[in-house]
Amino acid sequence: MDPLFEMLRDLAPLRKNNEAKAIWVTIPRGFIEDFGSYEDMLEWGDVKNHEEYEQYWLEEYPDPVCWYELVIAEAFHKDGSRWFRAVHFGDKPIINAHFDYDADEKTGFTNREQAAIALCSLLTEAAGESMQKLEDGTYNEFVKKTPALFVQNRHNSPGGPLGTGTGIMTARDFFRACAIGYKACGYNGSELPPVDQYFFHGDGRDEGLSGRGHGLNAGPGIDFDDPAAWDE
Numbered sequence: 001m002d003p004l005f006e007m008l009r010d011l012a013p014l015r016k017n018n019e020a021k022a023i024w025v026t027i028p029r030g031f032i033e034d035f036g037s038y039e040d041m042l043e044w045g046d047v048k049n050h051e052e053y054e055q056y057w058l059e060e061y062p063d064p065v066c067w068y069e070l071v072i073a074e075a076f077h078k079d080g081s082r083w084f085r086a087v088h089f090g091d092k093p094i095i096n097a098h099f100d101y102d103a104d105e106k107t108g109f110t111n112r113e114q115a116a117i118a119l120c121s122l123l124t125e126a127a128g129e130s131m132q133k134l135e136d137g138t139y140n141e142f143v144k145k146t147p148a149l150f151v152q153n154r155h156n157s158p159g160g161p162l163g164t165g166t167g168i169m170t171a172r173d174f175f176r177a178c179a180i181g182y183k184a185c186g187y188n189g190s191e192l193p194p195v196d197q198y199f200f201h202g203d204g205r206d207e208g209l210s211g212r213g214h215g216l217n218a219g220p221g222i223d224f225d226d227p228a229a230w231d232e
Contacts, residue, residue, distance in 0.1 A: 004124045016219045020073040024143055025126040029061045171209045172224040
């Protein structure tokens with residue numbers, strides 16, 4: 001993790017969590033050969049011909065470039081020694097490392113850990129490109145122009161959330177949308193308020209909307225009926 005954390009050393013921490021930093025990075029779709037072997041997919045019956053192979057690839061990866069939020073976090077003891085580091089990519093925890101274990105408790109690298117090492121190397125390169133844009137003063141405008149961020153897609157949608165036709169959204173709209181999904185899927189707890197249903201079925205990753213999240217997702221909570229608070 002050292003090269004990745006060094007690459008992001010000058011990045012300011014999050015306002016809501018001074019142990020964490022976050023930056024948007026872009027990952028190119030790559031070539032169709034990166035998606036998988038045509039011969040293998042043909043043998044396994046996933047595709048019938050090369051045209052289906054290409055269609056399958058484009059359905060799975062429709063965008064030439066994808067945007068992901070990269071989050072790193074580290075915490076230190078009072079004496080300055082590090083006790084924790086974490087790397088999250090998109091909505092996936094890649095590494096959660098504790099440094100306080102005794103030497104005899106440590107285990108050898110597994111295949112999954114080797115994959116995490118390789119991914120950290122790739123993320124360091126992607127983070128470097130975003131950091132260069134920050135240094136050039138072009139990062140903020142670059143992020144604003146991307147069509148992949150949720151908030152921009154919502155503003156560009158013709159109908160707005162839940163058929164309101166207003167083109168605005170609030171935290172309450174979000175939790176109501178979740179509750180509609182839970183009910184449609186036959187989940188228990190439909191008698192609870194929408195926000196309570198969210199925490200009953202979810203894992204607390206509400207990005208600070210409710211004030212009831214934890215860890216990297218903790219926050220003070222926002223006004224559930226304020227579109228400006230949701231946007232921020």
